[in-house]
Amino acid sequence: MLDTPIVHFDNVVKKFGSFTAVEKADFQIARGEFLAIMGSSGCGKTTTLRMLAGLEDPTEGNILLDGKKINGKPTWERDTPMVWQSLALFPFLTVQENVEFSLKMRKVPKGERRERARKWLDRLGILEFADRNISQLSGGQRQRVALARSLVTEPKILLLDEPLSALDAHLKVRMQSVLSGLQKDLGITFVYVTHSMSEAFSMADRVVIMSRGKIEQIGTPEEIYREPRNRFVAGFLGSSNVFDGRLKSSGNEVWQIETEHSSFNLKAPSEVQKTDGSPVAFAVSSENMSLATIGTPWAGNSIEATVVGGEFAGASATVFLETDQGQELKVQKGHDELKTVDIRAGQKLLVHWLPEHCHVLPGE
Amino acid sequence: MNTRPSLFSLTFSLPLLIWQLAFFLFPLAFLVALSFWTVRNFQMQPDFDTVNWVKIYSRSVFWDAYFRTLLLASASAVLISLTAFPASYAISFKLGENAKRWMIFVLIIPFFTSYLVRVYSLQVFLSDAGILNAFLGYLGLGPYSMLNNSFGTLTGYATLCLPLVILLQVFSLNFVNRDLVEAAHNMRCGRLRTVLEVIIPSAKAGLVIAGLFAFILSFGDFVSPLYLGGGNPPTLSIMITDITKSGQQWPRAAVVALTMIATLLTVAFAAIKFAYREAGK
Numbered sequence: 345m346l347d348t349p350i351v352h353f354d355n356v357v358k359k360f361g362s363f364t365a366v367e368k369a370d371f372q373i374a375r376g377e378f379l380a381i382m383g384s385s386g387c388g389k390t391t392t393l394r395m396l397a398g399l400e401d402p403t404e405g406n407i408l409l410d411g412k413k414i415n416g417k418p419t420w421e422r423d424t425p426m427v428w429q430s431l432a433l434f435p436f437l438t439v440q441e442n443v444e445f446s447l448k449m450r451k452v453p454k455g456e457r458r459e460r461a462r463k464w465l466d467r468l469g470i471l472e473f474a475d476r477n478i479s480q481l482s483g484g485q486r487q488r489v490a491l492a493r494s495l496v497t498e499p500k501i502l503l504l505d506e507p508l509s510a511l512d513a514h515l516k517v518r519m520q521s522v523l524s525g526l527q528k529d530l531g532i533t534f535v536y537v538t539h540s541m542s543e544a545f546s547m548a549d550r551v552v553i554m555s556r557g558k559i560e561q562i563g564t565p566e567e568i569y570r571e572p573r574n575r576f577v578a579g580f581l582g583s584s585n586v587f588d589g590r591l592k593s594s595g596n597e598v599w600q601i602e603t604e605h606s607s608f609n610l611k612a613p614s615e616v617q618k619t620d621g622s623p624v625a626f627a628v629s630s631e632n633m634s635l636a637t638i639g640t641p642w643a644g645n646s647i648e649a650t651v652v653g654g655e656f657a658g659a660s661a662t663v664f665l666e667t668d669q670g671q672e673l674k675v676q677k678g679h680d681e682l683k684t685v686d687i688r689a690g691q692k693l694l695v696h697w698l699p700e701h702c703h704v705l706p707g708e
Numbered sequence: 709m710n711t712r713p714s715l716f717s718l719t720f721s722l723p724l725l726i727w728q729l730a731f732f733l734f735p736l737a738f739l740v741a742l743s744f745w746t747v748r749n750f751q752m753q754p755d756f757d758t759v760n761w762v763k764i765y766s767r768s769v770f771w772d773a774y775f776r777t778l779l780l781a782s783a784s785a786v787l788i789s790l791t792a793f794p795a796s797y798a799i800s801f802k803l804g805e806n807a808k809r810w811m812i813f814v815l816i817i818p819f820f821t822s823y824l825v826r827v828y829s830l831q832v833f834l835s836d837a838g839i840l841n842a843f844l845g846y847l848g849l850g851p852y853s854m855l856n857n858s859f860g861t862l863t864g865y866a867t868l869c870l871p872l873v874i875l876l877q878v879f880s881l882n883f884v885n886r887d888l889v890e891a892a893h894n895m896r897c898g899r900l901r902t903v904l905e906v907i908i909p910s911a912k913a914g915l916v917i918a919g920l921f922a923f924i925l926s927f928g929d930f931v932s933p934l935y936l937g938g939g940n941p942p943t944l945s946i947m948i949t950d951i952t953k954s955g956q957q958w959p960r961a962a963v964v965a966l967t968m969i970a971t972l973l974t975v976a977f978a979a980i981k982f983a984y985r986e987a988g989k
Contacts, residue, residue: 399890420896432891436909438987446895477986493895 348411350375350501350533351396356405358391358557365391367557368405375500378527378534380548382541384580388557389537390505396535397503398422410500425494426503429510431486433478433493439465440474443492450497464492468522484515491526501533508543520547541581545569553577561707572627574707584627585673586705591624598699601626604669608645610702625708630676632701635663635685636694646696649673651689663687665695736969743962750956764963770947774967777943780858781927784865788873789919791866796877797903800884812878815871826867827935834860834936856938864932869922876921880914881907916983923979924972944968 349372358366366388373379381389394400395407398419406413414422425446434442443461452460465471468488473481481489487507494502504523508516524547527534538544544551545565553560553568553576560580561573569581578584589603594612601608601624610626618624638648649665652672661682665673673695685693713721746755764770799811818826833839834854844850854860884907892906893899908915926932930945939946944964951961 397894399894419890419893420898424894426891426894428887428891430885430887432885432887434888434891434906434909436912436987441987445892445897449896449901479986 349373350377350410351535352406352408352411353392353396354406354408356392356395356402356407358388358395358400359403364557366395366402369559370405371552371559371562373533373535376531376533378524378536378547378549379552380536380538380544380550381552381554382538382544383554384539386556387554389539389552389554392554393426393503393505393535393537397424397426399426423497423499424501424503425497425499426505427490427494427507429506431490431507433486433489435478437478438474439470439476439478439481439489442478442489443496445493446497460496461492464496465489468492483511484519487511487519488522491523495526495530499532501535504534504536506538508538509540516543523547553580555580571703572705574705575625575627577707578627578705583630583674583676585630585633586625586627587671588623588625591618591620591622594618594620599624599704605647605667605671608702609699610645610704611700613704613706616704616706623708625705626702627705628697628702630662630674633673633675633695633697634677635675635682635687636696637685638692638694640694642694642696644696644698645702646694647673648692649695651687651691651693653689654687665693739962739966742959743966745959747956747959752956752958760959760963764960764967770964773942773944773947776941777927777945778971780861780865780933780943781923783858784862784869784926785919785923787862788866788869788922789877789915792870792873792877792918793915796874796881797907799874799878800881801907808878812875815875815878818867818871823868824931827864827931830863830867830936831855834863855936858937861933861937861943864936865922865926865929868929868932869925872925873918873922876918877911877915880911880918883914884910913983916979920976920979920983923975927972927975928968 351373353369353371356366356369357364369388369392381392383389391400395402396409398414398417398421402415406415408414409422409424434445437445440458440461443464444457447457447460462471462474465474468491470481470485470488470492473485473489478486478489490507508519511519520543523534523536527547536544536548548565550562551565551568552562555576561568561577563571568577572578572581572584575586578586587601587603587605587608589601589608592600592602592607594600597612598609599612601610608626636642647667649667652664652666654664655662656679660676660678663675663677663682665675667673675695687693741754742752743760744756744758745752746757746759747753799808803811831838835841836851836853836855838855840854841851844852854863888906888910889902892902897905928945930943930949933939933943934946937943942950944967948961948964951957951964
């Protein structure tokens with residue numbers, strides 16, 4: 345039993361009328377894993393989570409929980425507690441009664457109910473508010489009540505639908521560490537839906553990136569960051585420049601790519617096979633690009649571009665440029681490195697980067 | 709904080725204030741004064757005599773009517789709220805947006821015709837040889853006496869209050885956060901139990917106020933107890949007309965009216981306090 349994944353989405357499709365909310369989702373979630381499902385609004389991430397919780401029925405395919413098919417089982421027959429974005433705490437009950445609710449539904453005797461609820465309130469540091477009304481608590485405290493309420497039955501899996509989105513930045517970071525700490529201590533599976541890359545990448549063991557109902561990539565945060573599979577993921581991470589071209593010559597060490605700008609060299613990828621002449625797209629992270637004055641001799645890849653504008657807030661600066669062919673580029677650098685070049689709007693500069701910083705997008 | 713009302717807010721609230729003073733507070737004060745007047749030779753005269761209060765409050769007929777009215781109005785509030793709830797729940801939770809709007813429209817239609825007309829036409833249905841008894845007789849049942857008794861009165865109250873109570877319940881159910889319902893299901897709370905444990909507590913304020921409206925409208929109603937309930941034994945509103953008709957006893961009618969107002973204020977206050985009571989400290 346232990347080697348079976350706790351959740352298996354087997355070619356799951358969800359349609360609302362003619363609209364396809366989730367398209368052929370096919371993935372597994374390992375026991376004790378912290379999985380984040382990430383994407384912008386309307387990408388199908390919440391629908392995916394709701395199907396797992398039993399709040400929506402898949403149109404096609406099967407969902408297996410603990411190796412057993414759970415399609416068609418109503419949510420009240422599943423052990424898939426969920427934390428809502430709105431938290432969905434009951435305002436007509438006290439904190440303690442909220443936490444006891446699911447135990448009461450399971451017919452746990454009153455004394456035991458009380459004790460278990462208090463144990464969880466204590467563990468989450470909100471025992472002193474046990475007799476309060478929900479409306480008297482702060483955002484962070486409510487968050488903890490919602491967690492206690494879902495964890496009190498000691499489930500094997502916890503579903504979270506953007507639970508931190510209503511909190512301010514500081515509290516968010518604090519709750520992130522509470523959440524990942526809890527998940528590690530309890531050793532249970534967390535499935536966490538979010539639109540925030542920082543939340544997903546800082547807590548999750550693996551991240552699923554979705555767009556328009558399709559899963560674009562699944563991998564560890566590092567894998568996704570270093571090796572985005574396609575243009576969408578590279579763009580979604582927000583810091584990559586993508587070039588399209590054709591493979592001119594594929595050596596063992598170096599590939600030469602012909603683009604509309606000029607030809608670029610990149611380090612031959614070990615895991616991608618392409619024949620000469622086939623289309624290739626590659627991404628260069630904006631941190632790996634540098635700027636120099638036109639005419640500076642440079643051995644790697646380079647391209648001329650005009651400065652459009654910049655953002656100079658924070659530790660690093662972001663410069664936006666446009667090539668003569670109209671492609672937009674983004675370069676992110678420390679302030680010191682930018683001192684040597686003139687970055688006024690309209691200025692022409694040389695953008696350059698090393699062949700090893702080019703990443704071929706295998707999904708394109 | 710500056711608690712002085714601004715000119716802007718005064719401009720809009722003054723007409724209401726003047727209206728309330730002229731047509732509620734002043735008549736109420738006059739009613740209080742009137743209850744101490746006396747009647748000699750069918751003529752009222754200003755006085756300060758507690759005789760009316762003593763006379764009314766010492767009569768068992770008054771207290772019988774008082775408790776009958778209280779019981780009928782309470783039964784009306786409870787029965788109408790219970791009858792209305794399944795309909796309100798279905799409209800709010802089970803119908804699509806379009807059907808919901810149609811149902812709300814349909815519930816407003818009864819208010820197009822006068823209440824008195826509706827009550828008269830109910831006599832045709834409820835009388836011993838009426839439509840309902842004819843139908844029941846066809847099935848080999850009855851005839852049942854449905855007119856000139858509490859059944860008739862309560863049927864009349866329902867004609868008056870049911871559409872309004874359903875509307876008020878629907879509006880309060882519409883405000884129930886749907887996430888709470890799903891969260892309850894997610895925590896193993898089945899459908900019926902969710903209605904009792906989550907939906908009703910969430911909509912409590914609106915549901916109590918809907919019931920309160922049924923109570924207030926029924927408590928003061930004159931038409932149904934007279935034309936469908938038969939008027940004998942009387943309710944308080946029938947008693948008021950009887951008293952005024954017999955020997956110009958307006959001061960004694962004022963005592964009954966003031967007792968009714970005090971009762972309504974007490975019930976309304978208690979109901980609203982209950983409606984907005986929160987869990988926990």
